[in-house]
Amino acid sequence: MSTLAQEFSKGIFKENPIFRLLLGMCPTLAVSITAINGFGMGVAALFVLLGSNLVIAALRNFIPSKVRIPAYILIIATFVTIVDMVLNAFTPDLHKALGIFIPLIVVNCIILGRAEAFARKNSVARSVIDALGMGVGFTLSLTILGIIRELFGKGSIFGVGVMGSAFEPMGILATAPGAFITLGIMLGFVNFMFKRLGIE
Amino acid sequence: MSERTFVGGIHPSYFKDSTAGMPIAPARSPSQVIIPLHQNIGAPCEAIVQVGDEVKVGQKIAEPKGFVSAPIHASVSGKVIKMEPYNHPLGNPVNAVFIENDGQDTPDEGMKPNKPLEELTPEEIIKISKEAGLVGLGGATFPTHVKLSPPSDITIDTVIINGAECEPFLTADHAIMLERADDIVYGLKAFMKALRATKGIIGIEDNKTDAVESMKRAIAEGGGGYDIEVHTLHTKYPQGAEKMLIKATTGREVPPGALPMAVSVVNQNTGTAVAMAEAIKLGKPLYERVVTITGPGIKEPANLIVRNGTLVKDLIEQCGGMTDDARKLILGGPMMGLAQPSDDVPAIKGTSGVLILTAEYVKDYPIAPCIKCGKCIEVCPMNLLPNFIGSSSEKENMDLAEKYGAMDCFECGCCTYTCPAKRPLVQWIRIAKGEITARRRK
Amino acid sequence: MRNALRMALTLLIIGAICGGLLSVVNGITAPIIKDRADQQFLQALEGFFPDVAKFEVQDINGEEFYSCYDAAGKFMGVVGKVKAKGYGGDIAYDLAVNDTGDIIGMRIGAHNETPGIGDVINKDPFLQKIIGLKFTDPISAGVDVDTTSGATVSTGGMISSIRRVMNVIGENFLGMEVEKAEIDLTKVADGTYTGKARGFKSDITVQVVVSGGKITQIEIVSHDDTPGISDNAIKGMIPKIIEAQSLEVDMVSGATLTSQGIVNAVFEALK
Amino acid sequence: MERKLVVSSSPHLKSPDDIQSIMVDVLVALFPVALMAVFLFGYRALITMIIAMVVAMATEAIILRKGNFFGDGSAAVTGLLLAMTLPPAPPWWVVAIGSVVAIAIGKQIYGGLGNNIFNPALVGRAVLVVSWGGHIAGNVWLKPVPFGFTADMVTQASPLAAYNASLGDLFLGTVPGSLGETSALALIIGAIWLFYRGHIDWRIPGGFIGVVFILGLISGGFSMGLYHILAGGVLLGALFMATDMVTSPVTATGKIIFGVGCGVVTMVIRLFGSLPEGVTFGILLMNGLTPLIDNLTLPKKFGEVKKSNA
Incomplete structure (x- = not known):
């Protein structure tokens, strides 16, 4: 049995959902245009993941295994809808920027994947730690992608201009091809670093 | 119609000048010959002589063990001193008969002229070719009598003599066409008769115009009664490859995996035709052949008549030896010949050339990725x-x-x-x- | 049986709890969301009409038009939330027109025009050309507003859309007389008519033959547009108009300006 | 036997051509084009070409960690080809980024020369067009001034957008346009060298230019057909870009399909799209289809179809 600290850190490094497991690619590519979008998406997913992992782990002995998937979907959908409404009410700009990708968290592989692979079989405490780790890993990855794309595609970080007025943004990074290129380069870089560090 | 060819191929530098047009000279008779018992595509032979036996030139020393095989004959007269495996041009050592040359060149009694071609039946011609140990001299060493006995359901209408000699450096066929044109025509007629073929074609690359002239003259003089043509072919490699030659001369394409007989054609090498003529006219079996000894790594290139079993190092020695920067010894031409680890290897029926390349040709190139140039x-x-x-x-x-x-x-x-x-x-x-x-x- | 019942019950309970939870959250957030949306839009209208206090929404052909009033209830002008056809699909924009029919503001919303090329429509030079135009101006590509070279589709699409929206606003809110681009063919006497209108580079002259209340033939007498490109428009538009017996036909893409020119010229001829 | 003989499998002769010699041939073929560009657009053209080549070679040398700056020459070719597709004088950093992208993302990420799917120079150009369209495709063209090495130049639209140049001017290249695309004469001279050296096959340029001509002919008559060939990047694309060995099919039929495809996409973009030029995207699109085309057009083996008279 791994320690809780390991449980937490695996989601950030060894089993990072984006760079290692390649889960949840759709929102990754779509919303990482700016750092704040990536961060917001990550936090939204973190919240849903936390909630669903917690509830599913708590109810793991009560839900018959034949109907577990519909039950999980119900639970996840509820949390997603809550996030959607809360974001809409309190951070409308972010809500507008993330758009359809918030409701789509429902089908994000990370959420259902963690429910099915982890929360179903582990205690509430471990599941919550797992959700935190995965969520932070997801948020971190999206934010990094967002920072890179925003820095070169718009010349700012978290909306603050940093490149000076002479900088002409690289438009392609704000488009879908730019997302693929950035993600691809990051994946290569992370794999390279892991190899260098001798992990796997 | 002078430029006939196929699609594809390359135009390497031909390097033929050093030996082209050089007369064929007999090689020095070696003090000992080492005759491997496997000299053709197909089954190897079994020796029919014992250590200590006296043999004569042209005496059969080994019998074939299968249908696709040809007997082997002594190339010198003398005493069998040893029988043991020895280096072979194809790589792995093969059983060989060592004969000490007595220098007498006593001919075997069996070597006597047959009936003239006009009186021979196809079956007799095939038998003569078999007894003489004839194999394809282009390098593939396919037994000739097999080629001359197609399955009964196949008719052969054309025999093609391969005078293309598309391999760079080699000039043995060229020399034969200049000096032995009459015998080539005679041999071709024998093949045509054996196969009941109606047409004979001699394909020659257009860089050997003197050979074309020579063959045309020989046909005019000795081709009576047979439909024989000389086809001038575009000079490029591999014009002399069986299928390419057939395509270039007849326009027929041999299907993948099939033999030329599938399109009613049989190919023979010029040297084989000469050997056929000699077998009929003189009763002489195949125990010597013309070999080009050439390449930038040899001091005095030459076209030599080489006895079966002569060691390559003897040949090289006769041609002045290797230059200092010689790096590679190849039996055959530079495109398909076999590089040898040592010159201590006997020349056999399929040895068409001895080629020595220098350091300049033996560079080690790094392998780059394919750039898909096509x-x-x-x-x-x-x-x-x-x-x-x-x-x-x-x-x-x-x-x-x-x-x-x-x-x-x-x-x-x-x-x-x-x-x-x-x-x-x-x-x-x-x-x-x-x-x-x-x-x-x- | 017991199992099936238990499954159904479990799902039911979870569903009920979830539903309850959602309705509670919704109850908290919905009013906040609505208030803010209204607030935001009012703010947006204030950008055009600083004194706006009240607005009314009217839906015309699927597009929303907001009549704005000041605190005293005086009509100030109209803001249309409308769409134009661009190169990369629809361009959503707001167009504000004051009570005398002048364009006082325009704001480009969501669009998919090519960055660096088509998005010139959202840059100042283009906006400057539009703002200040009057209802009575022709508002026609190449006449009083130039298209931007390299982005003719985006800019041309915007210009013709603005003309259309101006017509809608003028007719519905300002009581202006709008010249209809449609011809009542039954009122046109048989005969041959000639008309002229601006194409891509200069005027296109057409000859229209009407017989028995129908357009039977259209001939381009002269034009100066790009060979190759305009030919498509000519080949495409004439049969379309004759077949439809109407000028409400789709433009030939890639040659919008020439196509529009032909339609206008036919209109001029039959007017 | 003291002499060591080398044993290797046949063939024992090698053709003198290698990758570097091919790349040098391409550079030689581009020389008249480059010369014409400098002649028409002045020293700025030269600077653009030098930046593109040097940055491309440096990028490759850094990625491969090789001391040999020129390497196999392919980076120099890519850099020069990229420069040929650019306007005469974009900002220096645009050119440099284009070269880095072309080599790093267009080529090395796929595993280097031979493994890239898309023409690296065009990848570089495409990224530049999408990112800084204003510097690449807006009103950035210079009016050519022969020998005008220091003269101030006038910007005007490229002839493809304006349809206003004479065929003679297009042939000589005295029209605004990208560095390497204006002079049909120089391009043809360069291509003849490549044909002579056997590095390009008539099929791709033939299919490409043929289709452009036919579609141009249909759209606006004979002179329009010629216009579409001579104006814009069709000749540069057909002779130097589409014929890039790595990214075009290897089979004979495949080459024709590839060329025709490039021509069709180019003309569809020119006639029906809003961009004045479609060569870049035409070639990139067909690059992507290349493996498929190759596999669909495997040649008939020698003798595979039996002749009826056999």
């Missing part, structure tokens, strides 16, 4: 995709190599020659072919 596809005479077959084989994906047609490759080497990335394409294809054949046997 040059190998352009030159492939079989219209295959050598780059794809090669890469598949490199990645050990033999199924894919087979799908791209690896088995139809006859290893002419044009792809490797032309590849700007210096990829050993034909070498990879050979590996694939070996692997696929081994798999099929299972």
Whole structure:
């Protein structure tokens, strides 16, 4: 049995959902245009993941295994809808920027994947730690992608201009091809670093 | 109609000047010959002499063990001193008969003229060719009597004499066509008669115009009663490959995996035709042949008549020896010949040339990735995709190599020659072919 | 049986709890969301009409038009939330027109025009050309507003859309007389008519033959547009108009300006 | 036997061509084009070409960690080809980024020379067009001034957008346009060298230019057909870009399909799209289809179809 600290850190490094497991690619590519979008998406997913992992782990002995998937979907959908409404009410700009990708968290592989692979079989405490780790890993990855794309595609970080007025943004990074290129380069870089560090 | 050819092929530098037009001279009679008992495609032979036996020139010393095989004859007179495995041009040591030369050249009693060609039946001609141990002298060493006995359901209408000599450096066929034109025509007539073929064609590349003239003269003088033509062919490699030659001269395409007889054609080499003529006229079996000893690494290149079993180092010595920068010894031509680890190897029936290359030709090129230039596809005479077959084989994906047609490759080497990335394409294809054949046997 | 019942019950309970939870959250957030949306839009209208205090929404052909009033209830002008056809699909924009029919503001919303090329429509030089135009101006590509070279589709699409929206606003809110681009053919006497209108580079002259209340033939007498491109428009538009017996036909893409020119010229001829 | 003999599998002769010699041939073929560009657009053209080549070679040398700056020459070719597709004088950093992208993302990420799917120079150009369209495709063209090495130049639209140049001017290249695309004469001279050296096949340029001509002919008559060939990047694309060995099919039939495809996409973009030029995207699109085309057009093996008279 791994320690809780390991449980937490695996989601950030060894089993990072984006760079290692390649889960949840759709929102990754779509919303990482700016750092704040990536961060917001990550936090939204973190919240849903936390909630669903917690509830599913708590109810793991009560839900018959034949109907577990519909039950999980119900639970996840509820949390997603809550996030959607809360974001809409309190951070409308972010809500507008993330758009359809918030409701789509429902089908994000990370959420259902963690429910099915982890929360179903582990205690509430471990599941919550797992959700935190995965969520932070997801948020971190999206934010990094967002920072890179925003820095070169718009010349700012978290909306603050940093490149000076002479900088002409690289438009392609704000488009879908730019997302693929950035993600691809990051994946290569992370794999390279892991190899260098001798992990796997 | 003077430029006949096929699609593909390459134009390497020919390097033929050093020996082209050089008269054929007999090589020095060696003090000892080492005659391997496997000198043809197909089954090896079994010795019929014992250590200590006295043999005469032309005496049969080994009998074939199968149908696709040809007997072997002594090339000197003297005493059998040893029988043991010895280096062989194809690589692994093979049982060989060592004969000490007594220098007498006593001819065997069996060597006497047969009936003239006009009186021989096809069956008799085939028998003569078999007894004389005739094999294809172009290098493939396919037993001639087998070629002359097609299955009964196949009719052969054309016999083609291969005078293309498309391999760079080699000039043995060229020399034969100049000096032995009459015998070539005589041999061709014998082949045609044996096969009941109606047409004879002699294909010669257009860089040997003197040979074309010589052959035309010989046909005019001795071709009476037979329909024989000389076809001038475009000079390019591999013009002399069986299928390419047939395509160039008759326009017929031999289907993949089939033999020329599938399109009613039989190919024979010029040297084989001369040997056929000698076997009929003189009763002389095949115990010597013309060999070109050439290349930048040899001091005095020459076209020599070489007795079967003469060691290559003797030949090299006679030609002034190797130059200091000689690095590679090849039996055959530079495109399809076999590199030898040592010059201590006997010349056999299939040895058409001894080629010595210098350091300049033996560079080790780094293999670059395929840049898909398509040059190998352009030159492939079989219209295959050598780059794809090669890469598949490199990645050990033999199924894919087979799908791209690896088995139809006859290893002419044009792809490797032309590849700007210096990829050993034909070498990879050979590996694939070996692997696929081994798999099929299972 | 017991199992099935238990499954159904479990799902039911979870569903009920989830539903309850959602309705509670919704109850908290919905009013906040609505208030803010109204607030935001009012703010947006204030950008055009600083004194706006009240607005009314009217839906015309699927597009929303907001009549704005000041605190005293005086009509100030109209803001249309409308769409134009661009190169990369629809361009959503707001167009504000004051009570005398002048364009006082325009704001480009969501669009998919090519960055660096088509998005010139959202840059100042283009906006400057539009703002200040009057209802009575022709508002026609190449006449009083130039298209931007390299982005003719985006800019041309915007210009013709603005003309259309101006017509809608003028007719519905300002009581202006709008010249209809449609011809009542039954009122046109048989005969041959000639008309002229601006194409891509200069005027296109057409000859229209009407007989028995129908357009039977259209001939381009002269034009100066790009060969190759305009040919498509000519080949495409004439049969379309004759077949439809109407000028409400789709433009030939890639040659919008020439196509529009032909339609206008036919209109001029039959007017 | 003291002499060591080398044993290797046949063939024992190698053609003198290698990758570097091919790349040098391409550079030689581009020389008249480059010369014409400098002649027409002045020293700025030269600077653009030098930046593109040097940055491309440096990027490759850094990625491959090789001391040999020129390497196999392919980076120099890519850099020069990229410069040929650019306007005469974009900002220096645009050119440099284009070269870095072309080599790093267009080529090395796929595993280097031979493994890339798309023409690296065009990848570089495409990224530049999408990112800084204003510097690449807006009103950035210079009016050519022969020998005008220091003269101030006038910007005007490229002839493809304006349809206003004479065929003679287009042939000589005295029209605004990208560095390497204006002079049909120089391009043809360069291509003849490549044909002579056997590095390009008539099929791709033939299919490409043929289709452009036919579609141009249909759209606006004979002179329009010629216009579409001579104006814009069709000749540069057909002779130097589409014929890039790595990214075009290897089979004979495949080459024709590839060329025709490039021509069709180019003309569809020119006639029906809003961009004045479609060569870049035409070639990139067909690059992507190349493996498929190759596999669909495997050539008939020698003798595969039996002749009826056999």
